[in-house]
Amino acid sequence: MAETKIPYKIYLNESELPKQWYNLRADMKNKPAPLLNPGTGKPMTAEELEPVFCSELVKQELDNTTPLIDIPDEIYNFYKMYRPSPRVRAYFLEKKLGTPAKI
Numbered sequence: 144m145a146e147t148k149i150p151y152k153i154y155l156n157e158s159e160l161p162k163q164w165y166n167l168r169a170d171m172k173n174k175p176a177p178l179l180n181p182g183t184g185k186p187m188t189a190e191e192l193e194p195v196f197c198s199e200l201v202k203q204e205l206d207n208t209t210p211l212i213d214i215p216d217e218i219y220n221f222y223k224m225y226r227p228s229p230r231v232r233a234y235f236l237e238k239k240l241g242t243p244a245k246i
Contacts, residue, residue, distance in 0.1 A: 149245075152229035160222055162214055166203070169210035178204070 168174060177186035192201045203212055214222070237244065 149232050151232050151234065153232070154229050157223055160219070162219065163211040164203075164214060166206060166209055166212055168207045171207075174207050 178192070179185065180187050180191055187205075189198075189201050189205060192204065196204065199215060206212070232245075
């Protein structure tokens with residue numbers, strides 16, 4: 144059976160844009176170490192991150208369990224202005240790495 148080759152560039156219609164982000168940490172068996180406060184060396188709290196990130200992003204950064212996170216309407220509408228841009232398949236990178244992964 145011949146393998147169907149995926150094109151180098153895939154163009155999405157506006158209706159095909161994802162409505163959720165994928166949170167890789169939700170599916171990781173070994174969760175990454177928590178973000179550490181450089182002053183105390185202890186895990187960062189939401190209150191410590193809020194001066195740097197908006198509250199929605201803080202929730203996402205600290206979430207290790209939710210696999211799909213809804214894209215806020217304001218961001219989704221912004222994406223629609225600048226997309227659909229092509230998704231480019233990294234055939235040359237796959238070959239260079241000698242990986243079976245589909246990048």
